[in-house]
Amino acid sequence: MIAVIDYEVGNLFSLKASLEKIGADSVLTRDPAVIHAADAIILPGVGAFGQAADKLRAFGLDQVILREASDGKPILGICLGMQLLFEKSYEYGEHQGLGLLPGYIGSLREDLPNPDSIVPHMGWNELNFRREEDREKWLPQGKTSIYTYFVHSFYAKECDDVLVADAEYEGIRVPGIVGKDKIWGMQFHPEKSGTDGLSLLRRFIEMTEKPEVV
Amino acid sequence: MLAKRIIPCLDIRDGRVVKGKNFQGIRDVEDPVVMAAFYNESGADELVFYDITASAEGRKLFTEMVSDVAREVFIPLTVGGGINTAADFERVLTHGADKVSVNSGALKNPSLIDEAARIYGDQCVVLSIDCHRVGNEYHVFSKGGREDTGRELLSWAREGVERGAGEIVLNSMDTDGVRQGFDLEMLSLISELKVPVIASGGAGCMEDFYRLFEDLPWVSAGLAASIFHYREVAVSDLKKYLAGKGIPVRI
Numbered sequence: 387m388i389a390v391i392d393y394e395v396g397n398l399f400s401l402k403a404s405l406e407k408i409g410a411d412s413v414l415t416r417d418p419a420v421i422h423a424a425d426a427i428i429l430p431g432v433g434a435f436g437q438a439a440d441k442l443r444a445f446g447l448d449q450v451i452l453r454e455a456s457d458g459k460p461i462l463g464i465c466l467g468m469q470l471l472f473e474k475s476y477e478y479g480e481h482q483g484l485g486l487l488p489g490y491i492g493s494l495r496e497d498l499p500n501p502d503s504i505v506p507h508m509g510w511n512e513l514n515f516r517r518e519e520d521r522e523k524w525l526p527q528g529k530t531s532i533y534t535y536f537v538h539s540f541y542a543k544e545c546d547d548v549l550v551a552d553a554e555y556e557g558i559r560v561p562g563i564v565g566k567d568k569i570w571g572m573q574f575h576p577e578k579s580g581t582d583g584l585s586l587l588r589r590f591i592e593m594t595e596k597p598e599v600v
Numbered sequence: 601m602l603a604k605r606i607i608p609c610l611d612i613r614d615g616r617v618v619k620g621k622n623f624q625g626i627r628d629v630e631d632p633v634v635m636a637a638f639y640n641e642s643g644a645d646e647l648v649f650y651d652i653t654a655s656a657e658g659r660k661l662f663t664e665m666v667s668d669v670a671r672e673v674f675i676p677l678t679v680g681g682g683i684n685t686a687a688d689f690e691r692v693l694t695h696g697a698d699k700v701s702v703n704s705g706a707l708k709n710p711s712l713i714d715e716a717a718r719i720y721g722d723q724c725v726v727l728s729i730d731c732h733r734v735g736n737e738y739h740v741f742s743k744g745g746r747e748d749t750g751r752e753l754l755s756w757a758r759e760g761v762e763r764g765a766g767e768i769v770l771n772s773m774d775t776d777g778v779r780q781g782f783d784l785e786m787l788s789l790i791s792e793l794k795v796p797v798i799a800s801g802g803a804g805c806m807e808d809f810y811r812l813f814e815d816l817p818w819v820s821a822g823l824a825a826s827i828f829h830y831r832e833v834a835v836s837d838l839k840k841y842l843a844g845k846g847i848p849v850r851i
Contacts, residue, residue: 397693397694399667399670399694399695399696400670400674400696400698403670403671403674403696404674406671407671407672407674432721433721502794504794504795504796506722506723506766507602508723508766508767508796509602509603509605509645509796509820510602510603510605510645510850511601511602511603512601512603512850533603533850535675535676537723554601555601555602577674578674578675578676578698579674579675580640580674580675581640581674583674584674
């Protein structure tokens, strides 16, 4: 069972549907007991970082997630949910994140070399994996690269230690997949990235499955 | 690098797919879920569904159709047609749409763009513009191309972006259904916009897409209906062809 964290941020229709499509049981919840009983956590989210972080705290979910993370429960943050895993964000002010991954969230607009570049970074972009073993871990056999669907105006910075794959946009390398141990994040929307996106979600689910006792 | 997007568009009436020529002579073709799955398999980057139903019953069928498609196909879905209020945005977004395209509703009440962008974010709001040459001018038409608003293309597109539209679909009524290529001349008029522009109307063959992306490299996407619909061009073939010509596409 996957606990999809319900903190009133964003539209979860496609995420729920995509988990159903790949045969993963999921429940939309903010109940600490249900989250504790789940095999893994997905933290979704769209919108502004500050508001989302406030909502997580208002529901007490920041502490719940930190506790589950320290127990070793697999967690996947998607889009803003990924950004919340980092230490802080400078999206309209300065906001504290969960601090599960090292690095911070900054503005694409401020960093793009060409002021005429379009923000948000929206559309299908190619993921470049840093290490061969990560490519093999995440991509279906035989695939050397995939495109995923991005929609965002802020991005993860100074996170080289946890960078798995990035995408080039107008001269900036945008982290696409980040993670270490059992904490993962995807800046793009796997639930909107076609068949390849579904296969990334499936890989995450497979990684969370407990090895069978022989 | 971002891939150029290839977007099949499906007109929907009473929950079924239709396609007209110059907005007339509409005829029924296929099941939206079947078509969406087919397009997804062949590599479409996004799908656009326009509800051309006027009745409340038809609208309900459309909303149900959006859910049916969103449960089967996991690429961005844009829906439009009959979007006049923030409640209309809510209705389709909660049923699985990712973006909402506004046209006549925004011409009648431009603050709809501001309101929707504030609630759902700029990236959710697509301003769709039907444009037709009138003398030496480029006029914006409303009500499915039936009514000349007298508004000039660039001024309306600029206003839309200022109000919060995150993307523009420019449909040339002069090339729509004619299949002689996209209206590059009309598109050039809005090259200054700082949001993605989707070209619509006129695609008749694969080369038309190449000309579009080669001549107007700032254009983000090409949208078409009939050539994909009647299987004259397969999206997968089109993408291989474009990749061979050096245009970045998702394969």
